[in-house]
Amino acid sequence: MLEQGTTARRVAYAGSVQSDVGGIYGQAKADAATRLTGAANRVGAEFHDLRLPNLFGEHGRPFYNAVTATFCHLLARGERPRVDVDRGLRLLHAQDAADLLVGTFPSSDLETLVQELSVVELLERLTAMAATYSTGDIPDVAQKVDRDLFNTYRSYVTELRPAVPLVRHSDARGSFFEIARTHGGPGQSSFSTTKPGIVRGEHFHRRKIERFTVLSGRAVISLRRLFGTEVVHVEVDGEHPLAVDMPTLWAHNIQNVGDELLYTSFWTDDIFDPTRPDTIAEVV
Template sequence: MTVAITGGYGFLGWHTACRLRALHGDEPVRLGREDFADPELLRRRLSGVNRVIHIAGVNRAETDEAVEQGNVQLARRLANALTALDRPVDVVFANSVQADLDNPYGRGKRASGDLLREAVGDLGGRFADLLLPNIFGEHGRPGYNSFVATFAHEVAAGRAPVVSGDRSIELLHAQDAAAALIGALGSDIREIVSGEPIEITRVLKFFREFHAVYRDRGEVPNISSPMRRNLFNTYRAATFPAMWPISPRVHADNRGDLFETVRSHGGPGMAFVSTTFPGQKRGEHYHLHKVERFFVVKGEAEIELRRLLHDDVVTFRLSGDEPSFVDMPTLWVHNIRNVGSTELVTMFWADQLLYPDSMDQYPESISQEAPA
């Protein structure tokens, strides 16, 4: 199965590509603006593809007409490229629940769905039309992808956003949306994908709670429900890497030193300790949902992190001379290496209990892009 993702470098496209990589071992063809700007290039990029997840769209523009027609134009260019292939290609359309509403965005998405359904059907392919609610998650673009991304970045920066006109909004985490899109590949359906309703003020309340206990003190807030955990991971992405590392207060007396490693306000968790010999490393994996902490107790360590499907590496140097910790953001490959001349002692904490048959842990090296 060769899958292409339109809008593959955008928010939901990135999450979907990460999920295909983690759970299916697939390296999708990611299509961006340059591909859609050149019809011949788009056709060539699709030449070896038999399934497409169409996510590319226009959420905001200078005019209502640009929003509506921008979405239709993207769908038409995709349809023309598929028609030029002259063979069946299955398509999953990341549509919106607003497609049934009479507004510019809704009209554009509805027309896009109709256009693609006809083109795919004429070629003998299968078309899945998924109507998604409001999507949120890690690395959303503030002021564009959702109010959740905006709130997360504003609160993480210490500002105080204000809610005007509170109401209940149905939210779906980007990984759950990606799971639905991938699961619909090869099917002929039109389906509403449900999220979880939550008041806008409640989302902001959660972010303020996270900020108070996490950003200021390094304590883990109550993440006992999937919504809390997903919002927390969204907030954590907005704080990374600026808030790290954190060094807790050390209480010293004639007996030695004492310091807290984790203070959790709710939800499951487990802790373990490792020793690592000089020159050796641990990690080389990433997580989709797990909250994980590396706490250097003794020795000299270097922690490397790379956002999945990106090249830039973030590095932290930690020392047991000043015990400190860094939390691993979701969808970032990470490792820890002993860069000292003595044994490294590290405490690890995660919000999930470790079950070998259902680990949220996917191997990959910091230095390579191909799935392990």
């Protein structure tokens, strides 16, 4: 927001590729761009008309105007979407659109961020991801578009299945269980101890996939969707191992609610970069 008496130096407009197609919506977007161009020119501001394609992202509204949201909603509920008419799609992750609009990415990056898939190809990718994730495995997220599609899909799963049961194998030597099976892409594992009563976390991520697994002790993992008030609480302990995945755009924390030291394993697909930590403070 500009302070009173100041003039905008850059104006970014969330336009649409429909501006070139016609129709009431496309014509309205084109007319708005023309008016904004004139206003920006009058004050000497740099104007960017970002012709945004099909947007997708976490918590998109299904059965509205985004086929990705509809597919994810149905797949998360075990249903099998059907494609009646196939066509090409130009897809852009909503968070990339936001970065373009606020200037985090230059406007010239728009085309490099767009992914072209057919409707059938999109459904095939999401169906494969849903099948892999139904076992608790992490699908191949080596490509950016697959990571963004998987994070989008996960946003429809979290409230239905906030935790993944793990199989504990025990014998006279002790016990063993697998924490994460990944089918492609980078990954990083870490480990922490937490004293009784202490809370870790209180932040959210925009891009990274993160999995918490308590190895020993008792804890409560809490998650809250941004801009929402409802909190999901998952009780975890080392005797009954669960994997809890942190959905993107959800604030989360973990609290040691036991009397002993808490041991927790963390896995993320993101190799930590201190210059771009993708960790934004937010209290659950």
